[in-house]
Each structure stands twice: as structure tokens, then as C-alpha cells.
Amino acid sequence: MTYLYVNLVVMAVAAVASALALSHVQRRRRRRVLLTSLIAFTVVAVLTAVFDTIMIAVGLFTYAQEHLIGWRIGLAPIEDFSYVLVVALLLPALWAFLRRDRDRTGPSRAEPAGHEREDRDPAEGGLR
Amino acid sequence: MMEFVTSWAYLAAIIASSGCMLLLDHRFRLYLFRDRRRALRVQAAGVGLLLVWDLVCIALGVFARGEGPYLSGYEIVPHLTIEEPFFLWFLCHLTMVVATGADRLLCARAGGRDGAAASGAGSAGRTGAA
Numbered sequence: 084m085t086y087l088y089v090n091l092v093v094m095a096v097a098a099v100a101s102a103l104a105l106s107h108v109q110r111r112r113r114r115r116v117l118l119t120s121l122i123a124f125t126v127v128a129v130l131t132a133v134f135d136t137i138m139i140a141v142g143l144f145t146y147a148q149e150h151l152i153g154w155r156i157g158l159a160p161i162e163d164f165s166y167v168l169v170v171a172l173l174l175p176a177l178w179a180f181l182r183r184d185r186d187r188t189g190p191s192r193a194e195p196a197g198h199e200r201e202d203r204d205p206a207e208g209g210l211r
Numbered sequence: 212m213m214e215f216v217t218s219w220a221y222l223a224a225i226i227a228s229s230g231c232m233l234l235l236d237h238r239f240r241l242y243l244f245r246d247r248r249r250a251l252r253v254q255a256a257g258v259g260l261l262l263v264w265d266l267v268c269i270a271l272g273v274f275a276r277g278e279g280p281y282l283s284g285y286e287i288v289p290h291l292t293i294e295e296p297f298f299l300w301f302l303c304h305l306t307m308v309v310a311t312g313a314d315r316l317l318c319a320r321a322g323g324r325d326g327a328a329a330s331g332a333g334s335a336g337r338t339g340a341a
Contacts, residue, residue: 086273093264115317123310130305142279143221143294150273166261170303174257175310178242181249 085150090165097169104173104180116179124171131167135159214280221281225297232304241311242304250307257303258296265291265299 105113136157138144146160154161236244243250268274269290276282276290285293 085271086268089264089267089271089273093260097260115314118317119310119313122313123306126309127302127306139277141281142277143282144274144277146274147272150271166264166302167306169264170257170261170306171310173260174253174303174307175314177253177256178249178307178311181252182246 084152086146086160086162087152090162094165094169097173101172101176104176108176108179112179116175120171120175123175124167127167127171128164131164132156132159135163217280218283222283222294222297225294225301229297229301229304232301232308235312236304236308239312239315241315242307245311253307254300254303257306258299261299261302262291262296265295 105116108116136159139158151160151162156164233243236242243254266288269288274290276286276292282292282294287293287295
């Protein structure tokens, strides 16, 4: 169970960090960030089930059986999916948070038209 | 000689896959090619957290380096292979390419619905490249 306990701690930390980051993001945008997180989790979880299985099958890494709860998807221990969950939750939240951070210094713009234009870095010749 | 080539196969596969991610990212200006500084900060946070997580698991004996033929054999610390940071980078980049790509598609749909200047994912990528 050790692996599960470690992952629960990391997932809790990631959940709090994501909530904090998202609390600074516009409400409308927040919903979409969570939706993209959900999509990213679904896609990457499917890829993980396939590729983790391959990676374990060819012996890239091994697990101590006594530390696993024993549920597997393919060969992938269920605990491995916490990595996907944490990354899919935390990174889009952080990405949205850092954008808002920068938006404070620029004119506030409404979502969502002209998305990538308003997003361009001024140093790259953006339109700001 | 063959063994030498085989032992770098995993790292080569990760680097090739990362290269493909960069191509997608570049083509649609999604993440690193949209806002490099912000994306690098997100990547640093992601890879940093996952590395610490790995180290904790290794220290607790949850997982260990495999004995398969596709590992170079070099380690940063015992059981943390040099391949691992590359894999973690790839995992974070893949996730963010999917997330920002999904956001782009949702964006285009919302734009069309609100009657604002709708931009399809494909054409948006091309304008962004100009």
C-alpha cells in the first residue's frame, strides 16, 4: 500500500495547488480549464494503459509487489495513473494561472475570440 | 555493437516522441511555441514535482530500475535512470499539448456559437505561424 499512500499525499498537494491557482482565474475560464484537464486525463490515461504495459513488459522498471494494492490495467499498476491525474490537473491550472498573472500587466481581454493572438508573447512580435 | 544500440533504444524512443510533440506544438502554436516562458515554467514545475515523487518512491523501495535490454544503464542516483527526466518531460509536454489542443477546439466552437470571429483549429495554426 506504500505506493498508494505516497500518491494520495501528492494528489492532495496537487489538488490544493490547482485549486489555489484556479481561484485566481476568471470563473468562465476556470470551467474550461477543468474540462481540458478532464480531456487530457482521459487521453493520457488510455495512452498510459497501453505504453506503461509495454514499458513494464520490456523491463524498463519493476515494482515491489508488497507495496502495490494489486489492481492492474494491462500490466500497469492502478497507482501509476496518479501520475497522469496529477499532471492533467495541475499543469493546465498552472498554465491558466500564469497567463492571468501576465494579463494583469496588459489590457484585460474577453475570452475566447482571437485566442492565440492575445496569447502571444510581446517579445515574439505579438499584437499587444 | 548491437547491444550498445539496443541499450539506447528507450532514450531514443522518448526523444523521437518528444520531437513529434514539438512538431505538433509548433504546427498549431499550442504551448512552448505559443508562450515559451510560461510553458517552460509549467514544464519545470511538472518535471520537478514528478522527479521528487519518483525519488520518494525509490527511497521507499516502491519501484526500481528494470533489467531489460533497452536501458543505457546510466543512473542519476541509484534506480533513477538518465532516461527518466526525459520521460517526465515528455509526459508533461504530451499532457499539455492535449490540454491546449482541446482548449483550442473548444475555443473555436465557443467562438462560433457566440458569433465572435470563429477560427478553426487548422486556420488558427496557420495565422499564428505568420
